[in-house]
Amino acid sequence: MFRHARDPAYTDDLPLATRWLSRRETTMETTYHYHGMLDDLRPSQVIFEPYTDRRQVVADVVFYTGCIRAMAVLEPYLPDRVLSQFGMVQLVPGPPLVPLRGSRGGNSYSYTVVYAYTDGQWENWRDHVINADKRVPIQVGVPWESHPDYLPWFSKVSHLRVSP
Numbered sequence: 001m002f003r004h005a006r007d008p009a010y011t012d013d014l015p016l017a018t019r020w021l022s023r024r025e026t027t028m029e030t031t032y033h034y035h036g037m038l039d040d041l042r043p044s045q046v047i048f049e050p051y052t053d054r055r056q057v058v059a060d061v062v063f064y065t066g067c068i069r070a071m072a073v074l075e076p077y078l079p080d081r082v083l084s085q086f087g088m089v090q091l092v093p094g095p096p097l098v099p100l101r102g103s104r105g106g107n108s109y110s111y112t113v114v115y116a117y118t119d120g121q122w123e124n125w126r127d128h129v130i131n132a133d134k135r136v137p138i139q140v141g142v143p144w145e146s147h148p149d150y151l152p153w154f155s156k157v158s159h160l161r162v163s164p
Contacts, residue, residue: 016050035162048084048143058086063130067097067117074117080130089136090146092153 080093138145
């Protein structure tokens with residue numbers, strides 16, 4: 001199993017994403033090493049519900065689908081793509097949000113994507129949640145459970161292995 005170095009300044013009140021230090025300098029050798037390790041993972045080695053010990057119940061608001069804005073930053077939020085992280089059976093997700101436009105600058109930091117968004121969408125978030133009939137709890141002991149249509153769909157739209 002592999003792990004990034006843990007940030008010694010991390011505390012449990014911080015977002016989980018800040019738990020690990022970033023790897024800013026990565027060589028192709030390191031990248032291929034991690035590709036191989038990811039390819040060799042088995043379902044029993046994956047933490048499908050990383051937030052379980054941080055919450056007792058899943059609030060309906062986590063099933064809001066659309067864009068979330070923080071100041072000038074607008075990002076799509078598509079929980080139907082990660083239902084297993086909420087203890088739900090993974091279904092074939094809906095289509096991704098299509099940006100209005102995108103532009104690429106001289107470096108990777110200046111890539112910009114613009115999505116359609118109105119504040120009213122978030123203010124009326126209950127109108128934009130995944131239907132309750134699509135939120136099916138997984139069987140106890142089977143965290144990788146998915147709808148029968150999911151894996152055939154996934155194999156068509158993704159890469160089953162990350163190694164070249």
